[in-house]
Amino acid sequence: MACNSSGCQSGCYKNEFEQEQQNSNSNSKPSTTRSGYNICVKCKSNEALTGSGTGDDGRFCGDCFRSNLYGKFRLAVSTHALITPADKVLVAFSGGPASRVALQFVHEKQQMAQKNYDASRDGSLPVFGVGVAFIDESAYCAISSDEVDETIQKIRSIVSHLAPPAKDLHVVSIESTFSLDALDAREKFKKLLDSVGDATGKEDLLMHLRMLTLQKIASENGYNRVVLGLCTSRIACHVISATVKGQGYSLPADIQYVDARWEIPVVLPLRGCIAQELNMLCHLDGLETLELLNGPSTGINGLVSSFLKLLQEENPSRECTIVRTAGKLTPFHFNRIPELNDSNVPLASQRRQKRFNLKCNETISSESFCPLCYSPLNPSDLNSLSNYKSSQSSDAFGAACCSSCRFQIFPKDPSLVEQFYSLLPEPMVSRANYGSNGHFSALRKRVQDCLLSDNEDET
Incomplete structure (x- = not known):
């Protein structure tokens, strides 16, 4: 289908790539009207949002800001084939702004796929399935059962109020990875965490157990993708903290769009979005977010997070610069985008994969991983x-x-x-x-x- 307008939805490779380049390279400030208001740099007609200047919220109006943010998500998904029509994806949902936006964008993409399927005569493009996973970490956070029940009810309400296609919600406790009855598993989980004296090590172990739980949910329910809401801000924190912890060798494995070292590959469609933009979108669209049940980060992770917040206040582009710099590291073979020959995958996605295919490190066996954190061993x-x-x-x-x-x-x-x-x-x-x-x-x-x-x- 030929492109004849700026609203083309045909999946044209050229137009989407040019739009992405235009969005990423546009550093111009909003123009100012005679009355002193900033004007959106895209539509040139509406008033730009009043933001802190740390993202695109200060250059675009509300509609253009949302369109630009969703465009980053859509381009990442199509360029790296993160979600294809035949997939069944599991969205990890914590209730925070990043996971809430990830769920919303995946939902909107699924809705569009459903419309295309309904409009097609032969139903040649199937609609990918979506599930939502919430991991109950109350055994670690020591909060009341009433608070946990209230949080779970809110999550059920958020998922159930999404328009069809329906999405399955999986609420699983983090101690379920121990494959014991509930009381024994909870007790063993507490003893394991108590045996780790270092605050940073305890947080890291909890993160590894969280990933094991997500993999278990995905494997037992037939999902072939796990979607995480990790954004630029979170990845920038990980780059600094991993360097401090001596994990520089395995760092390239954790910051790519695709991480296929796991049994169920993990994808990061919001890698190009910063936390401030996601917070703004939740505010504009009225997306309900929840207070996270896990406590504040301490140790190295907390110090790095506070440090980057200060850097971001001084220079709004610091987080993006850190991630772009780390992105120059050579990724591993399991970060390679697999070649697609599936007839269900649009030709435009196959072309983008060839264009953006990574040059990977082939010198390490896929079996050589740390059993605790699953990072590649040097x-x-x-x-x-x-x-x-x-x-x-x-x-x-x-x-x-x-x-x-x-x-x-x-x-x-x-x-x-x-x-x-x-x-x-x-x-x-x-x-x-x-x-x-x-x-x-x-x-x-x-x-x-x-x-x-x-x-x-x-x-």
């Missing part, structure tokens, strides 16, 4: 692992972990390591065993041509 970590042929002990498990996890999460007292190991959920323990075997299998495969078979003579 050569020095693999050297410590090579002394163990099995991961069925606390010492071997510690050797299989990255240096950051050994420092931040593992107990400092050697006598407590065995107890810590016994409290870990089974997926983490089995992952260590698989990772160790996988590493040696990959090593053997590399030198297979140099090995003698059992029936060959040494001649």
